Amino acid sequence: MKAKRLMSAAACILAVSMVLSSCGKTQQPLGEADRVTEAGVSIFDAKDKSKNVDAALKREDTIVIGTVEFNGVFSPFYVENQYDKNVVDMMYDNLFDIADDGSMVDGLATHKVSEDGKTITFTLKDVKYWDGTPVKAQDFVTSYKVFADKAYTGPSDYSLAQIKGWDDYYNGDATEIAGVVAKDDKTLEVTVDKAIGPTLEYINIFPTHPSVSYTKGDVSGAQAMSQNPIGTGAYKFVEYKEGESVTLVANDDYYKAAPKIKNVILSVTPTGKELQRVQLGEVDIDFPEASPENVQAGVDAGFIDQYVMSNNGYGYVGINNALSKFDQKTRQALLTALNRDDINEAVYGPYAFTINAPVSNVSWAYSEEGLNKYAYNLEEAAKLLEEAGWTKNSSGKLERDGETLDITFTGMPDHPVLEVMLPVMKQDYESLGITFNIEYTDFPSLVDKVNNHKAEMWFMAWGLTPDPDPKQTYHSEGAQNTYQYSNPETDKLIDEALEETDQKKRKELYKKVWQALNEDVPCMWIYQRCDAWAVNSRVKNLEMSPFRSLFTNLYKAELDNTKA
Amino acid sequence: MAKFLVRRLLQMIPLLLGISIIVFFLTAMMPGDAVDAKVNPNMTQEQILHLKEMYGLTDPIPVRYVKWLVNAVQLDFGDSLTYLKPVTSVINDYMWNSFILSLIAFILQLVIAIPIGIVSATRQYSAVDTAGTVFALLGISLPSFFLGLLFQKIFAIDLQWLPLSGMSTAGANYTGFAHYWDVFLHLLMPILVLSLVSAGAMMRYVRTAMLEVIHQDYIRTARAKGLSEKVVIYKHALRNAMIPVITYIGFSLPTLFSGAMITEKVFGFPGIGKVAYDAIIKRDYPLYIGFTMFVAVLTLLGNLLADILYAAADPRIKME
């Protein structure tokens, strides 16, 4: 389902932490990965390349990559669906690129930050659009203006960057954004009201070709870019067959290097058939569910390389903290009664692990220091419940102040984790004296119920951005704090960590944030999964990281069509 | 007949209006809306609210209905919230794929079901009848995705005779005849699945109807007159047995255009069925309502067609 597939751009895994809790470190029978890249991707090399299929080898200069679906929205302003985004990533470049470790490095420009940290000056490199027009600083100004326009209805929210004059443009009559100035054709100056940790990430943007029409209040030109894309990217748009495939061709004048593979096609794969399509040679790369069976089948095929890496996100069970029955001790007890390790093992085998804080293990801010592991222990849980004031009444049910502990869990059908977790949860919780009811709804109904705070307990997953800041989700003023968690101490820690600009200092501050959240258990963190890519071994030099899809650096990949 | 037609067509107008009100309200009242469905951990409340306003989701439902209706009568069904282009354009993109699939499957279904149904009836309890019955029951007791998955496994994965999914081979750049052949190979399995699954039901209806008719006196009379068995069956019996088949055909008209969601999902076929289902899941109201109204029109027309055909099949039926 959608939640489990939310992927996002960026961040990195340090090799050390990877060894401790990494994907690809399998037990039997696959054994250790053959190699682990700097970005923390484990690769199982193909063992018998002679088994490669002609259907794939025939496509000498074309690579076909499987995908889930297309909405056909290829405008960089409006792209929403992550699969449309893969196409956009190949066609458009930004000021900054995302490095393997999730930090921002120079992309289309080099940059200098002022003393007070509030002004960033970009010097543009020599880059041209596909039609030969050179990229100018003014082009970036146009992009910012579209995002700041009140008529803009897309998913990006640049207001988080706190650029000077943003609000005047959005709500007022300003025709320019005060904080965005094109000093000359090659120099762009961006000024923010307040410099925070993620500032560079938040101001990252792409240039808009001068032919795209834009006047304040009229964003139709930006929308039309779906049908008429024009960018600076490594691959140029050729054709979109509705619901079927997208075809792109190499931009030989790409500013970094000419792509080695001439044609790229993204082809829709029906769910569940990803591995089969690679085995048949219909596609060269696809993205099956990271399960032991799939990884094994890929290895068995002989000519498939398996790339396994951590997904930048986590699955959790939300709890409505505002309900009196869910006080801190009770929440801790519920977490202790949840057999997360066995459930994760049952569903994903070695390809998921239990987490105890809302941070991805691929982030630079990851730390396990001082965290309670809440290991599965029913007796411990019973004790905690007792300490919280719950006692068993005459019918064996837990009761406190005249009310029994009833929990209604709202879930979505057709989710592999819930299939295993819910029956186990029900059995364990009821053995403790809790009445556990399960109801199902479809996804938007669930979101609606959760947003209106009508759900007691539910399951969802977050896909994260490179920056580890959890303000929106765990701060009492956070827009996505659907569990209604509120602790002024934690708020302070989160704000402090957000405003610190030195990454080393931030990392220390985040340790405290994770410890605070781990103690409070606002929601029950279940797993962080791995993603697995099945790649035909003829594809070489494929680069990917948990924070940056393989599409961004696809220009570096090449095809070796020999059966060796 | 002309008066009948005109009367029915005029009746369609208030009907469609009523249907549009019901459909609109039902769709708009579903919990969660298009913005909710896009859940994004970094969207601020202001942005969420702003988006809802821009999409018109904060107006009260009756207001939204009137706005929609005013545009709908001018055949403007708004823009899809997922595809960000006009609803009519989205439907047009996907519908014809489904139509081709469904039409061929439907014809195939008739070609299979009617003869087998007839033979089943004329030779009741024979081997053909038993085989036909078992086959039909298999079709209705197993979910349609089962047959699709089975075919995929056998023909695409194990035997590798046919392609696994989609409508054409990516990266092959076929032109001319090779292209049509490629598309044909891709359509083969979905068509077979669709027709086999429904052929069973139609076959049962044909068989039962024929059994009723075959034992009637006028059939005995026809035989006594010395007419060949073939003429007796196909000219005299079949006509009267067609009533339930016609009813069934009437239902099938809208399905020709509304796509087969499950089969399309299994074969990754770019059809309107999955698009419509996704529209519900993502609460893409303009798209879903536009599509439903289109299917509603076809449903009404389908029943009208069936009613006309009844009179043609059985002249004793009087349509008042």
Next chain:
Amino acid sequence: MNNEKQPKLATGAAGAEMPGRADRGRKKRKEKKTVVESPWAVAFKRLRKNKLAMIGLIALVVITIVCVFGPLFSPYGLNENNLTDRYLSPFSTGRSGNFYLLGTDSTGRDVFTRLLYGGQISLLVGLVAVIIQLFIGIILGGLAGYYGGWVDSIIMRIVDIFLAIPTFPILILLSALMSDMGIPAEYRIYVVMFIIGILSWAQLTRFIRGEILSLREQEFMMATEALGIRDRSRIFRHLIPNVIPQIIVNATLGIGSAILFESTLSFLGLGVTPPMATWGTMVQAVNDSFDFANRPWLWLPAGLMIFITVLAINLLGDGLRDAFDPKMKK
């Protein structure tokens, strides 16, 4: 060999004999008795003699009994998870020492026990949905076809509306409503059965009405009119029995699809929730390529049960159809 002149079975009120009635031959055989049997009784007698139909009936009864009482004899519960005994194949013994007749599923639960519990719900769903559908469909279809004119018009327009309205939004709304009202998940399936029946009567009504439009013009109906038989009688005792074959076909198909439809509903949050099982949801295991190919015990038993049930109903239905037809050579 029967000698009736009437093309169809004409039922008369007790005592009123119609020329050429079905049991004239029977009367000849049983010289002593002059009792008049209603055609319904005649039909049921003939049904008993139909071997296949009896097999179907017995199969249905056995399945029902086993599903209802079987779980009492099983050492396993519906939701006994055992994560060490996952995905065991049939006839195997797990690490815990337990023996599993049909193997275990993804959380180590006994497939056989769940199959039985699942049958309870599936059978009930099929039955309730179809009964409601039949009830509404027969009445409205009969009225519409018989009276024609504006009665037909109104009823058919209502049918049109029901056919045109998409069912998914209704079901999603229903799910949300029940969720808001706090109805426990176990009871929701019953509400759903009811709703399935109500949403599907429209098709059956069209079938019945179509048939009746044709039937009412036939001679035997003119005879009933000449005899001055009441409308209600004419519809329900003369016309409807002749539509029974179609009804039976429809009911057979309907039960199978209702059982399967229930599993589709789970995608919308309306079907059963864990830990409950139904045959429909167990068959869904087929969607996972690996389970489909390598773990057939997860879905094959449930699929087989649905098939056997539908087959049994069908044999019984065929038998009923034949029993009601006076022209059968048997």
